[in-house]
Amino acid sequence: MMPPSLLRPLLLALVLVALGACRSIVPPNLRPPENPTNTIDIARKTLEDASPCCGSFADLSFQDMLPWQPQRFELNKESPVASLNGDRSYFLAFRLPQGAHLPYTIAMKSELNGRWLSSSYLFAPTVVLLDDAFQPLHSEDIQLCEYIGWTSETTGAFGKFKVVDDKARYLVVYSSAKQQQGQTYWEQSPTTFSAEAPVKMNPAGSFKISHGPDGVLFVGMQNDTYRKAINNAVCSKAQQGNGVISTIRSVVATDLLGEDPEKKDTGKDKEKGS
Numbered sequence: 001m002m003p004p005s006l007l008r009p010l011l012l013a014l015v016l017v018a019l020g021a022c023r024s025i026v027p028p029n030l031r032p033p034e035n036p037t038n039t040i041d042i043a044r045k046t047l048e049d050a051s052p053c054c055g056s057f058a059d060l061s062f063q064d065m066l067p068w069q070p071q072r073f074e075l076n077k078e079s080p081v082a083s084l085n086g087d088r089s090y091f092l093a094f095r096l097p098q099g100a101h102l103p104y105t106i107a108m109k110s111e112l113n114g115r116w117l118s119s120s121y122l123f124a125p126t127v128v129l130l131d132d133a134f135q136p137l138h139s140e141d142i143q144l145c146e147y148i149g150w151t152s153e154t155t156g157a158f159g160k161f162k163v164v165d166d167k168a169r170y171l172v173v174y175s176s177a178k179q180q181q182g183q184t185y186w187e188q189s190p191t192t193f194s195a196e197a198p199v200k201m202n203p204a205g206s207f208k209i210s211h212g213p214d215g216v217l218f219v220g221m222q223n224d225t226y227r228k229a230i231n232n233a234v235c236s237k238a239q240q241g242n243g244v245i246s247t248i249r250s251v252v253a254t255d256l257l258g259e260d261p262e263k264k265d266t267g268k269d270k271e272k273g274s
Contacts, residue, residue: 039114040121040212044180047090047213052083058134062170066094067220070107075123076214084128084174090214091174096129096163100221103164106171107222107230109156110144113215117186123215124179127161130170137165141176144184145233157184157209158230160222173219175211183208187234 054060060082075090082091106127114120124144129137144157186209222230 039119040210043113043121043213046077047081047088050077050081050088052088053080054082055084056134057084057128057130057136057170057172060091060093060172062093062095064092064094066096066106066171068097069223070109070218070220070226072216072218074216079214082174084172085176087126087174087177089126089174089176089180090123091172092217092219094171094173094219096168096171097221098169100163102166103162105222105227106161106163107218107220107226108142108159108161108173109218109226109229110159111156111216111218112209113212117209121210121212121215122157122184123213123217124157124175124182124184124211125159125173125217125219126176126179128172128174129163129165129168130172131167132169134170137168141179141182143235145230145235146184146186147229147233148187149229154225154229156218157186158226158233160226160230173217175213180211180213182211184211185234185236187237 073092075092079090081088084091108125110122110124112120112122122144125142126139127142128139131137140161142159142161144159146157147154149155186207
């Protein structure tokens, strides 16, 4: 049996080694990203190196009908690439429902692409309506607006597009070069939110999410869930007011203290008249 005088130092050494090992083991979702800025660069390089399958709208396949409510589509390196008007992008192509009553609204939602909010990006859609000869009728970069709901279905960057032309037969969704270089306002701070854990990544405050070449996009006819989310979404930073105290002071001075300039002028006029 080992003497107590030797046993105690040995146990102390083992404890110190164990504590050192524990300090070096950090759960994956609590570790800072190794390369927080190169994720979008890798995605852009992947798109740049891809071989386009199509160079015009007529080359696209329109076998899929536009969903009657938004459905999930994942655009990534496995998706086909088109070169449209000089813009290289992953794309979706749909036949439009001929039985739908005009006008109708197509809703979209882009989900954050990335593990950490501070280094995430969004696929920002561009829509093109085509006639039966595959000629463009209308093209538009869709503005995305952020909404944080109670479920994943009602959380993301929402957008919409109204179809009003009875000649529209097909819809193409891709991301123009302008969209891919843009940003979307995001009210949620990275200090209080990440895709997996509440980890402090950046200083508090609202900021903008970059647009990227790939990601998850929901597309389809607008339903009630998407209508409510879009109506309550945040598209930009609210304008600064004068503050609550200033507003209260103004109301008190005007309505309660009788300091309304118009009323004073009226009083003076009465004095002159008398």
